[in-house]
Each structure stands twice: as C-alpha cells, then as structure tokens.
Amino acid sequence: MGGPFLLAIKYVLYHRVKTAILVIALTFTMFSPLVLHVLIGRYEVSLTARADATPLVVGMKGDRFDLVLKALYYRDLDLSPIMIAQVDEVRESELATAIPLHLRYSARGYPIVGTTLDYLAFRGLSVETGRRHAVLGQATVGANVARELNISPGDALFSDQKSLYDITKTYPLKMHITGILSPTGTPEDDAVFVDVKTAWIIDGIAHGHVNVFEEEDDSIILERDDKTITTNASIFEYNEVTADNIGSFHVHSSRDQLPVSAIVVLPNDRKSATLLKARYNASKTFQMLEPREVIDELLDVVFRVKRVFDAGTAFVAVSTAMFVVLVVLLSFRLRKREMETIVKLGGRWQTVVLLYVYELWIVILLSALAAFMIAAGCVLAAPSLTRLA
Amino acid sequence: MIEFRDVEFAYRGSPFTLKVSELRIERGERVAIIGPSGSGKTTLVHLMSGIYVPHAGTVCVMDKTFSALGEQSRRRFRGSRIGFVFQEFELLEYLNVQDNVLLPFRISCARPPNNVSEKLDLLLHELGLLAKKRRYPRRLSQGERQRVAIARALITNPELILADEPTGNLDPVTSREIVRLLVRQSEREAVTMVMVTHNHDLLDSFDRIINVSSFSDRVAGGEVA
Numbered sequence: 001m002g003g004p005f006l007l008a009i010k011y012v013l014y015h016r017v018k019t020a021i022l023v024i025a026l027t028f029t030m031f032s033p034l035v036l037h038v039l040i041g042r043y044e045v046s047l048t049a050r051a052d053a054t055p056l057v058v059g060m061k062g063d064r065f066d067l068v069l070k071a072l073y074y075r076d077l078d079l080s081p082i083m084i085a086q087v088d089e090v091r092e093s094e095l096a097t098a099i100p101l102h103l104r105y106s107a108r109g110y111p112i113v114g115t116t117l118d119y120l121a122f123r124g125l126s127v128e129t130g131r132r133h134a135v136l137g138q139a140t141v142g143a144n145v146a147r148e149l150n151i152s153p154g155d156a157l158f159s160d161q162k163s164l165y166d167i168t169k170t171y172p173l174k175m176h177i178t179g180i181l182s183p184t185g186t187p188e189d190d191a192v193f194v195d196v197k198t199a200w201i202i203d204g205i206a207h208g209h210v211n212v213f214e215e216e217d218d219s220i221i222l223e224r225d226d227k228t229i230t231t232n233a234s235i236f237e238y239n240e241v242t243a244d245n246i247g248s249f250h251v252h253s254s255r256d257q258l259p260v261s262a263i264v265v266l267p268n269d270r271k272s273a274t275l276l277k278a279r280y281n282a283s284k285t286f287q288m289l290e291p292r293e294v295i296d297e298l299l300d301v302v303f304r305v306k307r308v309f310d311a312g313t314a315f316v317a318v319s320t321a322m323f324v325v326l327v328v329l330l331s332f333r334l335r336k337r338e339m340e341t342i343v344k345l346g347g348r349w350q351t352v353v354l355l356y357v358y359e360l361w362i363v364i365l366l367s368a369l370a371a372f373m374i375a376a377g378c379v380l381a382a383p384s385l386t387r388l389a
Numbered sequence: 390m391i392e393f394r395d396v397e398f399a400y401r402g403s404p405f406t407l408k409v410s411e412l413r414i415e416r417g418e419r420v421a422i423i424g425p426s427g428s429g430k431t432t433l434v435h436l437m438s439g440i441y442v443p444h445a446g447t448v449c450v451m452d453k454t455f456s457a458l459g460e461q462s463r464r465r466f467r468g469s470r471i472g473f474v475f476q477e478f479e480l481l482e483y484l485n486v487q488d489n490v491l492l493p494f495r496i497s498c499a500r501p502p503n504n505v506s507e508k509l510d511l512l513l514h515e516l517g518l519l520a521k522k523r524r525y526p527r528r529l530s531q532g533e534r535q536r537v538a539i540a541r542a543l544i545t546n547p548e549l550i551l552a553d554e555p556t557g558n559l560d561p562v563t564s565r566e567i568v569r570l571l572v573r574q575s576e577r578e579a580v581t582m583v584m585v586t587h588n589h590d591l592l593d594s595f596d597r598i599i600n601v602s603s604f605s606d607r608v609a610g611g612e613v614a
Contacts, residue, residue, distance in 0.1 A: 003495030007484075014483030014525070341479040344440060345541075346468020346497030348461075 004351050008358030019363060022327065026367035027374070029320040033313045035375035040306055042379065044299055050186065051291035053123075056096070056265035056273060058086060058280065061287045068294040070103065071262035073187045074111035077103050081259030082286060084196075088256070090265055093279075095272035100260040102199035106160045107175065110145045112192045114199020114260070120181075122266065125188055129153055130179030133194060136201065136249055137241025139175040140193045143183035153177050156240075157192065159202045170204035174240040200258055201241070201249060208249035209237045328360065390416040390549070390581050391437055395446035398436060407432050409446070412599070416548075419575055419582045421592050424601030430585040433601060434551050437583060438471055439463035451548055468497025472542030472580075474571070476554035478534040480526040480541075486513070487522040490540045499545040512540045516570060532563035536570065543574055550575055552584040556591065568594050 012019045050072050059067040060080035070079050081104075090098035099122060102114030113119070117132060120140070130153030133140045139157060141149075151157060158172040175194060183189055200206040213229065223230040241249065251258065265288065267273035273290075280288035332339075339352045393412035399405060407429040414420050422430050435441045436448050439455045442463075448455045451470060455463055480489045490509060494501040502508060513519040516536040526534055535555055542550055552571060556564035568584070568591045575582040584595070592598055 007481075007495060010488065011483045337477070337479065338481060341475070341481075342492075342496050343464075344438070344467075344473055344475075344479075345493050346464055346471075346499065348464060348496075351496050 004354040005358050007355055008362055011355075011359055012362050019366075022324070022363050023366045023370060025320060025323070026364065027370040029313075029317055030367055030371035031374050033310065033317075034371050035378050036306065036309065038375055038379050040302065043302070047295050047299065048292065051295040054264060054291045055267055056276065056288055057291055058082070058090070058098075058263040058265055058286055058288045059261070061283070061285060064287070064289055064294050065298055067262060067287065068289055068291045069298075071101055071264070072291060074103055074113055074191055077106060077111055077261075079103060079261040081261060082263070083256055084258045084260055085256035086286065087260065087263050090263060090276070093276065094268075095276050096265045096267040099264040099266070100196050101262045101264060102196050102203075102259070103261040105162070105199065105202045107139075107145075107157045107192045108149055108160065110142070110149075110190055110192050112139075112159060112194055112199060112202065114194050114196040114202075116196060119264065120193065122264070123184075123186070123188055125184065126182050127179040128182040130177070133178050133198075135241070136195065136198050136246055137173065137176055138178045138194070138198070140179040140181060141177055142181050142189040142191045142193075144189040145192060146177075146180040151177055153179055170202070170207065170237070171239040173198070173202045176241075196260065197249075198241075200251065203259070205253070205258060206249055206251045207237055208241070208245050211248065324360075328356065332356075390414055390418070390451060391583070392449040393436070393446065394449075396436065396443040396448060397445040398432060398441060398443045400432075405429070407436075407601075409433070414581065414583065414597075416581055417579050419572060419594070419596045420584070421595040421598045422583060422585045422601060423587070423589070423592070423598060426587075428601045430601050431553055434553050434583065434585055437549075438473065438551055439467050465498045468493060469499045469545060470548050472545060472547035472550045474535070474538050474542045474550065474552035474555045474584075476557040478526070478531075478538045478558075480534055480537055482526055485523050485525050486518055486529070486537050486540075489526065489537055490544050492541060493545050497545075502546075505544075509540075509544065512543060515574075516540050531559055532566065535559060535563075535567050539567070539570060539574065543578070543580075546578070548580060550580055550582045550584075552582065554585050554587065556586060556588055561588075561590065564588060564591060 051068070054072055057068055057071045059071065060082050062080060067079065070076055084100060087098045087100045090096055097118065099116055099119045100114070101119070103111060105112045120132060127140065128143070129146075130140075141151065141157070146152065149157070155177045157175050157177055159175065161172050175192070175198070181188060181193075194202075197206060201208075220231045221229060222232055265276065267276060277288050277290070280286055342352055342355075343349060391412070391414040393409040395411075396407070396409040398407045405427070422433060424430050432441065436443060436455075437450060439448075439450070439458070440463075442448075442455055450466075453466055458466065481492065484492065487509065488495075490512070491501070491505070493499045494505070509522075510519060513522055516539060518533065518536055518540065521529065521533065526537070529537065535558075538555070542552075550571065555571070556567055559567060571582060571584065572594050574580070586592070
C-alpha cells in the first residue's frame, strides 16, 4: 500500500465532513437491505424451527394463519374455542398424543397458557428456579416474565381482568408462582403456564365458593330444596386457590363442553398423521393444520414482498453508485492540478489512480462497516424483531 | 549539466514552436529565464525536467539524454534528482507542512535518508517553518506556503532546482526573500538553479539570465546579462 494509501487516509481525515456525508449515504444504501436480509433470515429460521417442532394443530375452522400463529406464538388470545372433547377424541384414536391449549387470558400483559404438563415436556422446557406448577391456582412463568415483573417462586401474580366494566365477569385469579422456566429464546419466555383447569377458573367456568349448605345467612339463599340450593350473586367466590378452599372448586357443566383454544397433536408416525388429517379434512367444524405448510405459505408472501423491496433497493443502489461515480468524476476535475503536481514531482499516474482507489475503498469500507454494525446492533438490540411473541 | 541541442517542441494543435538550437547551463550555476508571456519559459523548464520530450534535437541533463529514456526512467530521474518549485506552490491542502515537504518520498522513487526527520527539522528551521510543521497550508501566508514548496524541492537533495515563477503570486518583499532563500540553499548545497521569472528586480541574484524571446532570433540562447 505505502505512500498512496497514507495519502488517501490523510485526505479522508482532512475532509471529514465530505467523507462522512459519502459514508452516511452509502451506509444507508447498504444498511437497509443488509438488516432486512438478516432479519428475514432469522425470522425464517425462527418461524420454520417452531413450525417444524409442532407437527399438527387442531382448532375451529377459519383462518389458517390465525390458528397456527396464535397457537404457536400465543398471540391475541381470541381464537374461537373448541371443546375439550376433541382432545379426548384424538387421544381415543390412539394415533397421537393430544395436548390442549387454553389461550384466552393474560397476566400483566403476558399470555396465560392453560395446558397440561405434557406441553412443557413437549417443548423441552425445564425449570430453572423452583418447581413446575402441580395443583390448581399455581403457575410456572417464562424467564422474561420473571425478569420483567421481578417475580420469583412464592410470589403471586393476578390474571388480567378482561373487561373492567363488566361486573358479571369473574374476578382476576391470584396465581401462586411455583417455578421459573429456563430461558429458551422462544415465546415460552414470555408466557405464564397453568394447568388447563386453572385456566377454566380464570374463565369463570370453574369456580369455588363458600359451602352454601353450611351458609347461615339466609339473605343470600333464593331457593332451597333437598338437593339444590339457589343463591343470589352476593355469594362469596374465591379468587385464590388455597389448601383450605381447593376442594370447593368445581364446574357445573359437562367436562366435554369445557373450552380450549387449540390442540397440539403429536402423531405417532407419518401414517397416523395422514389418517388424522384425512379425518379432519372431512370436518366442517374443525381444521387440522400442519404448521410448516402454513408457515411456508406465509414466508412465500414475505419473500414476495422482499423481492419487491429488493428491486427498489437495487434501484437505490444503482442511483447511489451513479452518485458516487459523479462525485469521483467531479473530484477528478477539482483535483486535476494536485494530480499533475504529483506527476511533476516524480509520481506515476498509477500512483494517482491508486490514491483515488484507496480513498474510494476507505469510504466503501467505512460504509460497509457502519452498515454491518448498525445492522448487527439492530438485530442484537431488538431480538423481538425476529420473534412473533 | 544541462544541454539543449537543436531542440524543437510544439504543443499539439498549437502554432507555437519552441526552438532552441543550443543552450548550456553549467553545474552550480544560478540562471534566470525571462521572456514575455507565452514565449515558452515554462515549456523550457518542462523540457529540462523531462516532463516534455522534444520532437527534434536532444535535451541532456546531468548526462542523461531524455529522448533516449522512457517515461518511467524520466519520472524516476525527476523524482530523485530534480527539485520543483511552482508559481502556485501546489501544496496538497490535506497534508500539513511536514507531510507536504516529505511528499516526494511518498509518491516517487526518491528514498528518504536515514536521518530524514533531522534533515526535515533542519530545513524547516532554516526556512523559518519549524514551529509550523503541523500546520495545514490554509493556515499559512503566501510566503510561508512558498517556503514549504522550497523545502519540498530541497528535501530529496536534488542536483537541480527548477523554479517556475515562484514569486509570481508574492509581494515584492516576500519575493525577494524567497529568491534569497533559494539562492542561499542552492549555494549551500552547490545545486544548479533555473528560475523562470517576470520580475526584473530579482535578476541581480542570478549568475546568468536567459531571455527566451531571443531563441527565435539567435542561434543558441545563453545570453549573459
């Protein structure tokens, strides 16, 4: 490199503002496609990995993307409910393991996932602190939830009230935290796991209250016969499951009618999966989806949008390159005497060309470095950009 | 030292032709070249430096015949044995005084001596620039800039200094000071000096004066004033 390289460095350092303008222009041209490429790459990996890990999902017939994204990423919590009987039906087929997901409520903004312990095992979730929830009213929280809410085993967490203005809704449930999951970088980090029966309590379907047969205050009794007691709304309902009241929790409807949002189905083998899908294809009420297929379809849309963006970026890149060429040509004219001086003092024309090449190279290198650092910073500082949770 | 014989040079597309049938400058001589604008003074200096090669005749400088040398050899010769001082100083704005003076070592084949930093400081001291060695040209006066250009011409220990109207942009006092500096340095180092000038007040510092306009009238320049 030698002389021309040193001169190029000194030129760039002396013309800091001009260099900075060029570097910024080039950085932004390079940065956006770079960061988009990295983000979409990670987004794709993240989406497909989770989809691959979830063989089949069952839910109410409707939007495919809605069911898969909400069941996999616990988003929006507004899936149309299906009955727990569907879980039993899949289990009884002996073709697969069925895990219910109840996704309707949240706690301090974090989704409450009502499921069975099988689900934690299926997702490979281990408890870092404390132990897994075991009985009604207990919860195991994801790593991010524990960190953000600064909670630990032994603390309590209330479910969020769906509607503050609807007095017929049940009160928030005070859940007891028993454990914190190890961080996994998945949506599980941002979720609160409870048993599906606890989720039904939050839903108001299952509840516990004082024993009306032992109730001495007649003002709350509306009707009484040998088998049934009807009370008014002032009866005291528990909003916390304790060792003393756990026995009082019950449901009034048939178990088959209890709602869940989706079912994660783990077929025994490919044949079992095909048989199950064939059964659900015929259903007018339910749908069974292979998340990978749905995610691929979604990614296809993303990549089509990206191609349009790439074309736009290419135009910007071409115009920026032309702008840089223009700057270089103008610079040639402005610095003609400088170049002639170099030649008169014994320098070669190649030295002059090298000087230009190095200057351009330094500017491009700085821009690429800045673009890379900003892109890396964006990706590192905002990992949630590549996650749907 | 410098010998022109039957030299003819013309610019492409220009009717002007410089003809020098004979011109000889001896080693250690201090020669002023005068003549009206457009008479070929700068062209003569460029022929002496090997930047231009005559279309006819021979230019021999320090025993090197330029027409027999390729562009690369002439460039090397120029870089290592000739010091240039220009009217417009031609300093690189993005280099400070020190770097401008050392420029020939960065761009040409001239090799810096082992004691280059001592030589640099000595030169800058003699030219009154030592305290300003880290300054950039825009923060120097016209006279100071020309002194930097002189230091740049001298740093390679040239055997010949070619100065093309070095006082053209300077006031009379500074002009005289610059010529005094050039003459003193050339005397001290026993360097041949050829200077193009319009300023007749400066001619008393030179051993000989060549009037370029006389070339077309007389065979062999080299009129001694």
